[in-house]
Amino acid sequence: MSIAKGMAPSSAARTGVWVGIGAITMSFAAYTSAMVVRHGSIPEWQHFTLPPILYWNSLVLVASSVTLELARQRIGGPFDRLGHSASLLAAKSRAWLPWYGVTLALSFAFLAGQYLAWKRLSGEGVYLATSPSSSFFYVLTALHALHLLGGLAALVYALRCLRSDDGPRPVNVLAAAALYWHFMAVLWIYLLVVLALWV
């Protein structure tokens, strides 16, 4: 008789990420709707120009999603036709590793780019408490970066699983992490549009 508790199915991880995406979407909907409403009701709302590096950052983040998918393609599904686990195959081929490395590098580049954007704005005298528009800008970009760090941690965890674990688990972990990572890119594009229109 087994009294150890079994592993949750891979569908639970996917459901978990989707539920998390729902919660984060709702959260950012609250922030951005608050900003739009404030914008509409303050005559003296101070606009400022977004640092151009934010647009390049967007390309970097989207590119990281693409390279992550390229890496996943080279890893494949949980099992091949003969039932060999993906992590074993991946360990042999290692063709996915460069793309995975590029993904991680791009994600760090995005975070560095966001930091440069904040540096530029603070250099221009636009700080968190300068005006309602700057407050929303810093809050939205900082919280997105915080959520992105969570995604980055998930990617690093998936990498560790791919290199050490056997069976379908690493691929399922990676699938969940990738879903979240793509959502981060979509969320950033949404935020950029909102910021460009209202800040």
Add this chain to the structure above:
Amino acid sequence: MSASITELPPTAPHHHVPPESFLRKYVFSLDHKVIGKQYLGLGLIAVCTGMFLSWIMRYHLAFPDKAVPLIGWIAPTFAAGGVITPEFYLQLMTMHGTIMVFFVLTTAPFAGFGNFVLPIQVGAEDMAFPRFNMMSFWVTFVAFAVLVAAFFVPDGPPLSGWTAYAPLSAVGKASGPGEGLGQTLWVISIGIFCIGQLLGSLNFIATTLDLRAKGMTLARLPYSTWAWFITSMIGLIAFSVLLPACVLLLLDRVAGTSFFIPAGLVVSDAVQPHSGGSPLLWQHLFWFFGHPEVYIAIVPGFGIISTILPAVCRKPHLGPRVLIGCQLAIAGLSYMVWGHHMFLSGMSPASATLFSVPTLIITIPAAIITLLWLGTIYGSKLRLSTAALFCLGFVSVFVTGGLSGFFLSQPSIDTYLHGTYFVVGHFHFVMGVAAMFGIFAGTYFWFPKMFGRMMNETLGKWHFALTFIGVYATFMPMHWLGLEGNIRRYSSFPSDYMHGSLPLHRFITFSALFLGAAQLIFLVNLLWSRLRGPVAPDNPWEATTLEWSTTSPPPFDNFGGVHPVVYHGPNEYGVSGPRGDYVMQTDPPMAATPVAATPVAVT
């Protein structure tokens, strides 16, 4: 047809094995059953704290000129000589409301019972993400500790109410005692609490959707599981909005931003250095969470009552699909009514009507659910256990509280009643007492499963009778006070204002103390039954759902190494089955031979 080893993943690494150490077994446990008990324990500590605070307030309201006994000794800084200042009264009120709403009404019926019962009812070994589950509890515990810490900072706890209306809550210590560090701790606590509840909701949803046993279709889910699942969806959206609100409020307090503070605001003769914020923005964000929070507190009660009623009535629940549909309708509508808390905020009559209409509409599914309960009770062979009594009490207080909601949902009437004790009576009945009756019903019903011992029924019935009398005596007169125009949130009513209400206030205070004393019976029963109660059989209530098909208490993996297979819905009462007048969800189909179709052991 049965579950077999071949249906499991080819390699199924184990999530976790039974823990050996004390810390892993009882403190940082990954087991949903332990986590459920931890939540209930936290709820018990919180409810005792919240009730104690209410006694101080009630004593002062009844005897405004007298020092409150012992308080001068317990809180010499805030209530020197036992004298309750208006500020300290508001601080007590704020902490009473916050503790009760967040750490009792949210944690116990949803996170407490849900954690213990839901995975077993769906036939799972644990929650989908046990580590998140453990984090959920400990994050909630930290939130409670941070909140209570506000009592021990120099200015004491905040005084802005459980709703923490800005700008009072946003401008810092200039707005009064407790509005410095105390209010900051409040904001941090509630923000942390949101994270804990989001982790919990995520687990409940994933477990319900993905970890159901073979044969456990959505239509066969027990009503309590449906209720916790729906509550999770409500909570997921509600806490996702309260968390940003707390982040923005915290930034206003510590980082100099102006999300909720308008320009030119003068507080304590000083112009505040902020501009461009909106106090109404806080109200919108807060009540977008705040009204669904009412349903986060009460919908688990719906599920608990709907699970217990058929078991004690020995007949199927009336209209099970309608029951679930009505709860879903309530969940959806709960996001369209937040403005009815803001009728006095200066909104236009057109906006007020827009919020009033869905508020009236939401009473329809609530009324249908009540009628389904009454229809289930009607003509039944009711087994009058303590759990059954609390179910009947739940229906009573929910109807009483709901009826006063009709008045408050109409802007023209609410304008008069909103700031009065009428509202205090209303929400204590419909949200506070109803949810508490759900908690009591759940405790008397599931205690045997949780601890393997029966609770004392005689003490339970005394507890019910005195509590039922106590809640009506305490909260019913508040409606009269409200109709007389007795304003709420005031610490006392001096001779030239509402002095005539003092006898009624004294009656309410004596009733509240009586009600509190009645809870000692419950505490004694809990303790005595835990230690000396008769050993509980596996299915003492002859109920149908999965938790009663395993041992009392359940083993670490819930079903002792077997994967249950479900053949029936949870509503098979009043039928002729091999066990009597009910068929358990795991009982084999009538056509099959009983032995071959029982759950199969998994090696």
